[in-house]
Amino acid sequence: MTAADVAGLHGTRRRPGRTAVWIRPERVKELSLLGVIVVALLVFSFLVDDYFSGRFFNRVTTSVAITAVLAVAQTLVIVTRNIDLSVGSIVGVTAYLTGQFASSNPSTSPAVAIAIAVGLGALLGAINGVIVAYGRVPAIITTLGTLAIYRSWLISHGEGKTITADSLPSWVVDLPTRTAFSIGGLDIRVVFAVVVVIVVVLQVAMQRLRWGRRLYAIGSNPEAAAQAGLPTRRLVLGAFIACGALSGFAGFLFLSRFGNITVVAGQGLELDSVAAAVVGGVSVLGGSGTLVGAFLGAVLIDVLDQSLVRVPQVSEFWRNAILGALILAAVIADVVIGRRFRRRWSAEARPHTRVDGSGDESDATRVPALTAAEQSGRPDA
Amino acid sequence: MPEWTRERSWELLLAVILVGTIVYNATQSPVYLDVDNFVNLFRLSIEKVIVAVAMTFVIINGEIDLSVASVMAFAACVLAAAHESGVPFGLAIAIALAAAASAGFVQGLVVAKTGISSLVVTLAGLIGFRGAARVLLEDRSIGEFPDWFGDLGRADFLGPMPFALVLFLVMLVVGGVILHRTSFGRRVYVIGNNADVARFSGIDVARVKLVLFTMSGLVAGVAGVLFAARLGSVRANIGEGFELDIITMVLLGGVSIFGGSGTLLGVALAICIVLNLRNGLGLANVEANTQTGVIGALLIVSVLAQNLLDRLPLRRREAEVEA
Numbered sequence: 001m002t003a004a005d006v007a008g009l010h011g012t013r014r015r016p017g018r019t020a021v022w023i024r025p026e027r028v029k030e031l032s033l034l035g036v037i038v039v040a041l042l043v044f045s046f047l048v049d050d051y052f053s054g055r056f057f058n059r060v061t062t063s064v065a066i067t068a069v070l071a072v073a074q075t076l077v078i079v080t081r082n083i084d085l086s087v088g089s090i091v092g093v094t095a096y097l098t099g100q101f102a103s104s105n106p107s108t109s110p111a112v113a114i115a116i117a118v119g120l121g122a123l124l125g126a127i128n129g130v131i132v133a134y135g136r137v138p139a140i141i142t143t144l145g146t147l148a149i150y151r152s153w154l155i156s157h158g159e160g161k162t163i164t165a166d167s168l169p170s171w172v173v174d175l176p177t178r179t180a181f182s183i184g185g186l187d188i189r190v191v192f193a194v195v196v197v198i199v200v201v202l203q204v205a206m207q208r209l210r211w212g213r214r215l216y217a218i219g220s221n222p223e224a225a226a227q228a229g230l231p232t233r234r235l236v237l238g239a240f241i242a243c244g245a246l247s248g249f250a251g252f253l254f255l256s257r258f259g260n261i262t263v264v265a266g267q268g269l270e271l272d273s274v275a276a277a278v279v280g281g282v283s284v285l286g287g288s289g290t291l292v293g294a295f296l297g298a299v300l301i302d303v304l305d306q307s308l309v310r311v312p313q314v315s316e317f318w319r320n321a322i323l324g325a326l327i328l329a330a331v332i333a334d335v336v337i338g339r340r341f342r343r344r345w346s347a348e349a350r351p352h353t354r355v356d357g358s359g360d361e362s363d364a365t366r367v368p369a370l371t372a373a374e375q376s377g378r379p380d381a
Numbered sequence: 382m383p384e385w386t387r388e389r390s391w392e393l394l395l396a397v398i399l400v401g402t403i404v405y406n407a408t409q410s411p412v413y414l415d416v417d418n419f420v421n422l423f424r425l426s427i428e429k430v431i432v433a434v435a436m437t438f439v440i441i442n443g444e445i446d447l448s449v450a451s452v453m454a455f456a457a458c459v460l461a462a463a464h465e466s467g468v469p470f471g472l473a474i475a476i477a478l479a480a481a482a483s484a485g486f487v488q489g490l491v492v493a494k495t496g497i498s499s500l501v502v503t504l505a506g507l508i509g510f511r512g513a514a515r516v517l518l519e520d521r522s523i524g525e526f527p528d529w530f531g532d533l534g535r536a537d538f539l540g541p542m543p544f545a546l547v548l549f550l551v552m553l554v555v556g557g558v559i560l561h562r563t564s565f566g567r568r569v570y571v572i573g574n575n576a577d578v579a580r581f582s583g584i585d586v587a588r589v590k591l592v593l594f595t596m597s598g599l600v601a602g603v604a605g606v607l608f609a610a611r612l613g614s615v616r617a618n619i620g621e622g623f624e625l626d627i628i629t630m631v632l633l634g635g636v637s638i639f640g641g642s643g644t645l646l647g648v649a650l651a652i653c654i655v656l657n658l659r660n661g662l663g664l665a666n667v668e669a670n671t672q673t674g675v676i677g678a679l680l681i682v683s684v685l686a687q688n689l690l691d692r693l694p695l696r697r698r699e700a701e702v703e704a
Contacts, residue, residue, distance in 0.1 A: 083500075137684045138638045140445075140500075144625060145681040152674030274504060284498045317515040317617075324509020331497050331505070 025341045026290045029281035029334065033296040037303060044307040054186055056306070061192040062176050064302040066091075066253045068195050070269055071276035071294040072202060073246035078277055079206075080239045081219040081286025082139035086128060087247040087273050089150035091266030094120045094251030096154055099163035099261045106169050113172065117252035118245045124150060125244015129237035147270065158263035165259025175256040191253060196295075198246075203291040215239055219286025275323070276301055279330045301326070388644050391635035391687060395650040402654060406661040413664070420541050422656040427545040427611075428453065428604040429623055430652050433630045434552045435600035437648045438560065438593050440631055443573035443640025444499040446597045448488060448506030450623035451514065453605035456481040458514040460606055461523035461615040470527050478602045484510055485598015492594060493587035499594075507624065515617040524614030534610025545607045552600075557645045569593070573640030629680050630655055635687065654679075 045051040070087055077084045098117040102108045124146070131142045165173050179187040206212030218225045218232050226232050250269075255261055274284075280297025282289025301323065309316050407413045423430065432449050439446045456477045463473035488506050492499045538544040560566040568589050572579040580586050609615045634651035636643025655676060662672045 131681060131685075135681075135685050136688050137681055140638055141632055141684050142681055144629065144632075145677040147625070148677030148680075149674045152670045152672075152677070155670040156668065156674075271504065271507065275508065278501050278504070284500050315516075315519065317519045318512065319515075320508050320512025321516050322512065324505045324507075324512050327505035327508065328491065328502065331501050332491070332495060335495050335497055 025338060026281065026293065028337065028341065030290065030293050030296060033280065033293065033300060037296065037300050040300065040303055040307070044311065047313070048307070048310045051310070057186050058189065060302055060306050061189055062257060063306065064299050065191045065195045066250050066257065067272055067276055067302060068199065068295045068298040069246050069250040069253065070273035071280065071298040072199055072291045073243040073250070074273040075277045075282050075289055075291055075294040076215065076239050077139070077243045078282050078284055079219045079286055079289055080215050080236050081222060082132060082236060082239070083143065083274065083284065084128060084240065084243050085140065085143040085270045086124070086146040086150055087243065088266045088269035089147050089154070090121050090124045090244055090247040091251040091254055091269050092264065093124065093150050093154050094248040095255040095261050095265050096158060096163060096263065098252055099168060099255045102169055102172055103163060103167035108169055110171060114249065114252055117248045119248070121248015121251060122241050122245035125241045125247065126237070128244065129240030132240060133233040133236040155263045160263065163261040168259060172256045173259050199291055199295045206291055211238070216287055219288070275327055279327055281334055388635060388642060388647065392644065392647050392650060394686065395635070395647060395654060399650055399654050399657065402657045402661055406657060406664060409661065409664045416541055420546065422660050423546050423549070424543060426656060427543070427549060428608045428620070429627050429630070431545065431549050431552060431604045432601055433627050433648060433652060434549070434556050434645070435597045436627050436631045437634070437636055437643065437645055438556070438569055439597050440636050440638065441573045441640055441643050442569050442590065442593050443576060444492060444590065444593070445503065445628070446499065446594065447503040447624050448484070448510055449597065449601040449627060450620045451507045451510035452481050452484045452598050452601040453608060453620045453623065454514040454617060455484060455510040456602035456605035457609040457615045457619060458517040458617055460609055462517045464526065465523055470530065474606055477606055478599060481602020481605065482595055482599040485601070486591065486595040488598070489591040489594025493590040518615065518617045522614050522616045526610070526613065530610050531613055534607060553645065553649055560645055570641055629676060633680055633683050
């Protein structure tokens with residue numbers, strides 16, 4: 001989705017007048033995801049008696065809080081054309097160590113506990129980032145390695161002991177059921193509200209701050225970003241640290257949600273986070289995708305997850321099969337819709353080439369590149 | 382002359398590590414150098430090792446297949462489900478292999494025709510085919526296969542070697558010839574180096590990718606069936622997480638994750654290192670889980686070392702060019 005990136009990087013919105021009805025591609029993705037979520041909810045409400053209940057809403061919002069934070073964390077790294085497969089292990093390590101600290105210090109305050117989890121996560125993320133950015137080891141290799149290293153450290157550190165809920169300060173265990181406020185009978189949990197705030201703040205930062213735009217720039221074209229003088233290494237390191245810190249926060253949420261933490265806590269969450277980001281329209285090739293999209297991807301997966309078990313006609317064993325099909329459908333739809341929009345965008349942009357000098361050269365190169373990419377879809381002549 | 386390539390120096394480094402590991406292990410245990418012990422090393426990981434051969438092709442081609450472990454389980458579950466419903470066992474195996482090959486074919490089709498990153502497509506496959514396995518067997522465990530099938534998995538087939546190990550060695554040789562001595566093999570490298578250049582040179586990129594993913598699925602299916610034979614019973618969760626071990630072996634073998642470089646010999650050496658290292662660490666009373674951590678560290682360090690190696694000979698070669 002290079003088109004919208006370029007527009008955003010140079011701070012140019014579409015000029016009014018000529019394209020008054022213009023919608024940016026990522027908004028289309030987000031809106032269509034929202035549409036799919038609504039459709040899914042409606043379908044399930046026909047299949048399941050008493051589907052819309054306060055309890056169901058609570059169950060979805062508490063469980064989505066964790067995957068949403070991880071999806072957002074993963075997205076920060078993926079937009080730079082990297083990936084972090086160690087987030088599940090980071091969740092495990094931070095949840096376990098924070099739990100261990102809190103259970104041996106019963107007077108631990110929320111601020112301290114969260115600071116430990118986030119700080120620890122940031123540290124582990126920094127290790128990933130240094131190896132990737134300064135050691136020039138591909139992210140998939142680095143984080144595949146640290147996935148194993150962090151987990152095996154935790155297993156030998158934990159010696160098979162479990163952190164139990166009753167050893168934790170009561171505020172930790174009570175946190176998931178705390179309600180921030182209620183709207184029309186639906187309780188908005190504190191945890192969910194906090195996560196929504198995090199997503200919105202980071203989304204605005206990614207869209208408006210130089211830091212965020214630069215992350216997209218690196219992912220769109222690392223060489224060009226380096227040529228343009230961006231401190232690519234430092235930015236990638238920053239993305240990994242942010243990802244680790246958010247994963248640490250997710251570890252804290254994991255601790256408070258489950259209370260009982262074993263050394264295998266969080267195993268497999270890395271794939272869930274990538275899946276949520278991908279369903280949310282984030283391109284694993286970097287440079288494209290929004291945090292709100294990743295959040296909605298996490299919500300959609302969670303709604304399906306929590307709803308399928310309640311449909312009497314569908315056995316619980318269908319969960320993964322449906323999820324896999326969903327991811328594939330999402331990315332294929334993304335390619336098809338994205339192609340159409342890009343074509344329209346480049347058709348519209350061409351008459352304006354003089355106005356936005358920085359935009360036109362990328363346009364000129366993009367159009368043939370696009371057709372080449374499209375041809376790749378067909379068998380070679 | 383590129384006689385002393387990056388790949389050669391990498392293979393040499395691997396060989397040194399391997400010899401070091403073997404010598405160290407031999408001093409730790411008197412039975413270590415027994416042929417039986419070596420066969421045993423392979424016996425317990427033979428399915429992963431077989432899949433690693435196919436994965437080497439896929440990664441050199443510039444793609445990745447995360448779905449292999451799920452396709453293994455899928456094939457094993459198809460076999461078990463067919464067996465349970467009374468299909469003759471030979472036919473059940475054929476159905477299972479066909480199912481696995483189609484799983485690879487479908488993913489290859491999506492990758493080749495839409496240009497979507499194989500990381501995403503096969504992530505969907507990882508989740509989806511595991512799901513399909515679960516749909517087939519739910520939470521049951523199916524066993525009671527024919528005796529000859531159990532023998533296929535456990536008994537000695539050639540000398541002290543079980544069938545799967547013989548198959549692996551054959552695959553290694555045949556794969557090596559295809560990859561390094563045929564025009565198909567050259568095409569795999571060219572596409573991995575630069576798919577656009579390959580396309581403009583008239584290579585049918587989509588077809589090569591389709592062939593590789595179908596092969597990857599088929600090989601994963603064979604591994605899944607052999608896994609079922611060795612275990613004697615099948616559950617939907619068999620082989621979970623194998624994909625990471627398999628990819629680790631291939632990357633440790635010096636295959637570039639970006640495609641276009643690496644050799645099957647390197648991968649074979651890396652496989653031996655991983656198996657010997659695990660065994661040696663086991664002899665030294667290091668727990669299995671710490672072994673996993675050590676192999677993770679080895680993976681990172683190996684690429685760091687490659688980066689350093691890359692820099693040294695490159696400068697030397699540039700100096701030669703200038704002279």
